[in-house]
Amino acid sequence: MLLFAVRRLASAVLVLFAISVLVFLIFFATPGVDPAARIAGRNADPATLAQVRHSFGLDRPIPIRYALMMRHLFISRDLESFVNRGAKVIPQIVQATPVTLSLVLGAAVIWVLFAVLMGTVAAWRRGTVADPLIMLAGVVGISLPVYWLGEVVNLITQSRLHGSVFSWVPPLGYVSLTDDPGQWALHLLFPWLTLAVLYAGIYARLLRSELVANLNEDYVRTARAKGISERRILIRHALRCSLIPIVSLFGLDFGALVGGAALLTEVVFGLPGVGKLTYDALQTVDLPMIMATVIYAAFFVVLANAVVDVLYARLDPRARHA
Amino acid sequence: MPEPLLEVDDLRVTFRTRRGTVTAVDGLSFALAAGDTLGIVGESGSGKTVSMLSILKLIRDPNARISGRVLFRGRNLLELTDRELRDVRGRDIAMIFQDPMTALTPVYRVGWHIAEQIRAHEKVSRQAARDRAVRLLAEVGIPEPGRRVDNYPHEFSGGMRQRAVIAMALACNPALLIADEPTTALDVTTQAQVLDLMRRLRETHGSAIVVITHDMGVVSEIADRVLVMYGGRAVERGPKREVFRRPRHPYTWGLLDSVPRMAGPRVRRLPMIPGTPIGPLDLPAGCGFAPRCRLRHQACEVRPELADAPTGGTRNGASEHVDACWLPAEGRAALRERSREESRG
Ligand SMILES: Nc1ncnc2c1ncn2[C@@H]1O[C@H](COP(=O)(O)OP(=O)(O)O)[C@@H](O)[C@H]1O
Ligand code: SF4
Ligand SMILES: [Mg+2]
Numbered sequence: 001m002l003l004f005a006v007r008r009l010a011s012a013v014l015v016l017f018a019i020s021v022l023v024f025l026i027f028f029a030t031p032g033v034d035p036a037a038r039i040a041g042r043n044a045d046p047a048t049l050a051q052v053r054h055s056f057g058l059d060r061p062i063p064i065r066y067a068l069m070m071r072h073l074f075i076s077r078d079l080e081s082f083v084n085r086g087a088k089v090i091p092q093i094v095q096a097t098p099v100t101l102s103l104v105l106g107a108a109v110i111w112v113l114f115a116v117l118m119g120t121v122a123a124w125r126r127g128t129v130a131d132p133l134i135m136l137a138g139v140v141g142i143s144l145p146v147y148w149l150g151e152v153v154n155l156i157t158q159s160r161l162h163g164s165v166f167s168w169v170p171p172l173g174y175v176s177l178t179d180d181p182g183q184w185a186l187h188l189l190f191p192w193l194t195l196a197v198l199y200a201g202i203y204a205r206l207l208r209s210e211l212v213a214n215l216n217e218d219y220v221r222t223a224r225a226k227g228i229s230e231r232r233i234l235i236r237h238a239l240r241c242s243l244i245p246i247v248s249l250f251g252l253d254f255g256a257l258v259g260g261a262a263l264l265t266e267v268v269f270g271l272p273g274v275g276k277l278t279y280d281a282l283q284t285v286d287l288p289m290i291m292a293t294v295i296y297a298a299f300f301v302v303l304a305n306a307v308v309d310v311l312y313a314r315l316d317p318r319a320r321h322a
Numbered sequence: 323m324p325e326p327l328l329e330v331d332d333l334r335v336t337f338r339t340r341r342g343t344v345t346a347v348d349g350l351s352f353a354l355a356a357g358d359t360l361g362i363v364g365e366s367g368s369g370k371t372v373s374m375l376s377i378l379k380l381i382r383d384p385n386a387r388i389s390g391r392v393l394f395r396g397r398n399l400l401e402l403t404d405r406e407l408r409d410v411r412g413r414d415i416a417m418i419f420q421d422p423m424t425a426l427t428p429v430y431r432v433g434w435h436i437a438e439q440i441r442a443h444e445k446v447s448r449q450a451a452r453d454r455a456v457r458l459l460a461e462v463g464i465p466e467p468g469r470r471v472d473n474y475p476h477e478f479s480g481g482m483r484q485r486a487v488i489a490m491a492l493a494c495n496p497a498l499l500i501a502d503e504p505t506t507a508l509d510v511t512t513q514a515q516v517l518d519l520m521r522r523l524r525e526t527h528g529s530a531i532v533v534i535t536h537d538m539g540v541v542s543e544i545a546d547r548v549l550v551m552y553g554g555r556a557v558e559r560g561p562k563r564e565v566f567r568r569p570r571h572p573y574t575w576g577l578l579d580s581v582p583r584m585a586g587p588r589v590r591r592l593p594m595i596p597g598t599p600i601g602p603l604d605l606p607a608g609c610g611f612a613p614r615c616r617l618r619h620q621a622c623e624v625r626p627e628l629a630d631a632p633t634g635g636t637r638n639g640a641s642e643h644v645d646a647c648w649l650p651a652e653g654r655a656a657l658r659e660r661s662r663e664e665s666r667g
Binding site: 217219222224225228229315317 | 378404410427
C-alpha cells in the first residue's frame with residue numbers, strides 16, 4: 001500500500017515535469033509568437049526588441065531558457081509580470097490560493113453531502129415518486145448556469161431582500177479564515193451553495209445510477225439470502241461499492257476547480273482567487289502570469305489525481321495490484 | 323416419508339412483461355425430508371432458479387407474482403413478513419449461487435463476509451465470529467485459513483471462492499441448503515472437489531440440500547431424490563435410483579443420454595435433445611415437451627399431470643416415482659430404446 005502510494009507520487013512528479021516543459025514550449029517557444037514583442041509593446045523598434053530579448057534572456061537556447069524560467073518560478077520566485085512591471089507573479093498566486101481552496105473545499109463538502117443523501121434516497125425509493133422528483137431537482141441544479149445563479153443570488157441577498165431576510169449577509173469579498181472564521185464562513189456561504197448546486201446535481205444522479213446498478217449485482221442477492229437487512233445492504237454493500245467511481249470523478253473535479261475552474265463563481269462573488277487571477281492574466285495576455293497559473297493548475301490536477309488513485313486503491317482492493 | 327422439512331405445494335411464479343404474462347414456474351410441488359438431498363434438474367430456462375428464489379421471496383421484480391404454499395417446518399414462508407423472512411434466510415435456509423466470482427462483495431475480505439453471516443443471526447463478538455470464520459474455512463479445505471481469512475475475494479481462485487461461499491452458507495448450521503448450479507462455473511476437477519465437499523458437509527452439518535443443476539452427472543453424484551423440470555413444470559420426480567434405472571419421461575431420457583460417460587473407452591459424441599429449450603412465452607397448452615418429443619401423439623394436446631401412471635390405474639411398486647407423460651405406463655424402456663435407434667438414423 002505504502003509502496004503503491006510512493007510510486008504513484010513519483011509518477012505524479014514526472015507528469016508535472018512534462019507539463020511544465022510543455023507549457024513552457026507553448027508559451028515561450030511557439031514559432032510566430034514572440035514574447036519580446038509582447039513585452040516591448042506595439043510598434044517597438046528592432047533595437048528595443050533586441051534589448052528586451054537580451055534582458056529577459058530570450059536570446060538564450062531553449063533548454064537554458066526553460067531552466068531560467070523554472071528558477072524564477074520555483075527557486076527565486078521572482079518571476080515578474082510582463083504587463084505590470086515589478087509585480088511579482090508567485091506571491092499573487094500564493095495569496096489567491098487560500099481563497100480558491102476555501103471556496104472549493106466548502107462547496108465540495110456541501111455537494112458531496114447533498115449528492116450522497118439525494119442519490120441514496122432516490123435509489124432507495126425507486127419506484128415511488130420520490131425518485132423522479134429528486135432526480136428532477138438534480139437536473140435543475142445541473143442546468144442552472146453558475147454565473148446566472150450567482151447573479152440572482154447576489155441580487156436577492158445583496159439588494160432586493162438585503163433589508164429584510166438577508167440583512168445578515170455580508171458584502172461581497174473574502175475574509176481570511178485566520179482573521180475571523182465566522183466572517184470567513186459567512187462570506188463564503190452563498191458562493192459555496194452556488195458552486196455546489198451544479199455538482200450536487202451531477203453527483204446525485206451518478207450515485208443513483210451506480211447504486212441501482214450495484215443493487216442488481218449478484219453480491220446483493222447473496223447478502224439478501226444471508227438475511228441481511230435492506231438498509232445494511234444499501235449502505236454497507238451497494239453504497240460502499242458505488243462510491244468507488246464517484247471518488248475518482250470527485251478527484252478530477254476537485255483538482256480542476258482548485259486549478260481555476262471555479263473562475264465564474266470567483267468572479268461573480270468578487271473572490272480574489274486563482275481563477276480570477278487567471279481570468280485577468282488572460283485578458284491582458286500576461287504570459288508569465290498565465291504560465292504560472294497554468295502550472296499551478298496542473299499541479300493541483302495532478303496532485304488530486306495521485307491522491308485519488310491512492311484513495312481508490314484504499315477503497316477498491318482489486319486496484320491495489322494494478 | 324417422515325414429516326417433511328420443506329413442502330412446496332402448487333408453487334406458481336408469473337411475470338408481467340411487455341409481451342404478456344409469462345409463467346416461469348407452473349404448479350411445482352415437492353417435499354423434502356430433513357437431511358435429504360434433492361436434485362432439481364433441467365435445461366436452462368426451465369424455472370429452477372426462479373422457483374428456488376421464490377421460496378425465500380428473493381425475487382425483487384415488482385412484476386412477479388408468486389402463489390402456492392411453501393411450508394418450512396409447518397410455516398408458510400410466502401406469508402411471512404420481511405422481518406420474519408430475514409430470520410429464516412441464512413439461518414434456517416441458506417442459499418448459494420452459480421457464479422462464485424460475483425457472489426461476494428468485492429471490497430470486503432472473505433472473513434468479513436462469513437462474520438457478517440454469523441453476526442446477522444447470532445449475538446457474538448467480532449473476534450468470536452472471526453475465529454469461527456477461520457474454522458469454517460479450514461473445514462471447507464482452504465489452506466492456511468488463518469491467513470486466507472483476510473484475503474479479498476479476488477485473491478481466491480474460483481474453486482476456493484465457491485468453498486468460501488459454502489463455508490459462509492453453513493456458518494449458522496442451516497437446516498436446508500439450496501445450491502443453485504454450485505459447480506457449473508468451475509472446471510471439472512474443482513467440480514468434483516466441491517461436490518465431494520458438499521457430500522461431506524451434509525454428514526457433519528446434517529443439512530438437507532436442494533441442488534439445482536442442468537447436469538444429470540451432478541445429480542447422480544449427490545442427490546437422493548430427483549425432480550426433473552421442463553418449461554416451469556415438474557415432468558418427473560422420484561428416488562434417484564428409480565429415476566436413473568427406470569427413467570419414464572422422454573425429456574429425462576434425453577437428459578440422461580447427454581451425460582458424458584467417463585467410464586467408457588471414449589467419450590462418445592453426446593446425443594443432444596433435438597430442438598431448443600422452451601421459453602415460458604411459447605409454452606404449448608398441452609404437454610410442454612411436445613414440440614421436441616419424438617413420441618408425441620394425439621393425447622399430448624392435453625396437459626398431462628404428474629402422476630404414478632397418468633394414463634390411468636396405478637403401477638406396482640414405487641409410487642413415489644411419478645411423471646407427466648401420456649405414453650402407456652408399461653413398456654417405456656422399449657419405447658426409449660426405439661426412439662434412440664431412430665435418432666441415430
Ligand atoms: N424477472 C423476470 N421477468 C420475466 N421473466 C423472467 C424473469 N426471471 C426469470 N424469467 C423467466 O423465467 C424462466 C425461468 O428462468 P430460470 O428459473 O432462471 O431458469 P433456470 O434456472 O432453470 O435456468 C426463464 O425463461 C426466464 O425467461
Ligand atoms: S406427453 Fe406426449 S409429447 Fe409429452 S413427453 Fe409424453 S409423449 Fe412426449
Ligand atoms: Mg438458473
